[in-house]
Amino acid sequence: MREHGTYEMGVYDQIITLKVFGAWNLETTKRWCSEYRDHIQAVKSNPWARIIDLTFWQLTTPDVWEIVDDVNIFANDNNQKYEVVICPLSIQKEILGRAHQVLTNVEIEFCDSLPEAYQWLARKGLKHDEMRAPGT
Template identity: 30%
Template sequence: MKEKGSFEIWRSDNVLSASVTGLWNGSVAARYRSEFIKHASMLLHDRWAHIVYLDNWVLGTPEIEPIIKDLAHWCNNNNLACAAHVYSRNMLKEYQLNKMLVSESNKFELRHFNSIEEAIDWLHDEEFEVRYPEQKVARRFA
């Protein structure tokens, strides 16, 4: 299958952010896992958070599921404290994300938010400093 999905990952202090777009296949998911771990490896000395912007993510083929489950397991074992998913309500998206990420063995807290502001407020409450220039955040949802 031809790649139609993409992503961008960036770090600010102890928060790893990502913006994902398009339809993902196994190849895109594998590249995401590799880049995510590379960026997150700089944060492992302390608890850290992850915020991901998913409004422009279409969904993924079944082959992404074990790859993303593996990434969630890695996060679980490497001090991830909070994960915030930001996207407008979508039952199919929620189903696939929960299938890949929700586990009773998770040590990190995973929450869904409809707005960036709600996600940032929650991360601030959890003592994570999230600072984004407005134009950078706006570009993620363009």
């Protein structure tokens, strides 16, 4: 089956950013999980954060949650300390509540904009300067 939905993801110092577009299916989710694990490898030596921007997300198929749980457990076990979610719809927040259950070592914040997300992380001691490729 072909991928449905897409994303932009990058690493900025100890912050992994993810901007989600459209409705995701299992194939898109699998590709994201693989790339996300690579990014985690690049930052896991120190506490790190993930910013998820769901402004343009149109939800997902129900068959993705097992692999999302697996990658979130991997993040939880590899030094993720913060998660900031930009989420305009209450249904998105409700759906992510289920996915966040496995993030037992992670402080989670919901906000309305990217600047607000970076401000919250700055108060936690995480700032970003410039983009870098995983492993550099």
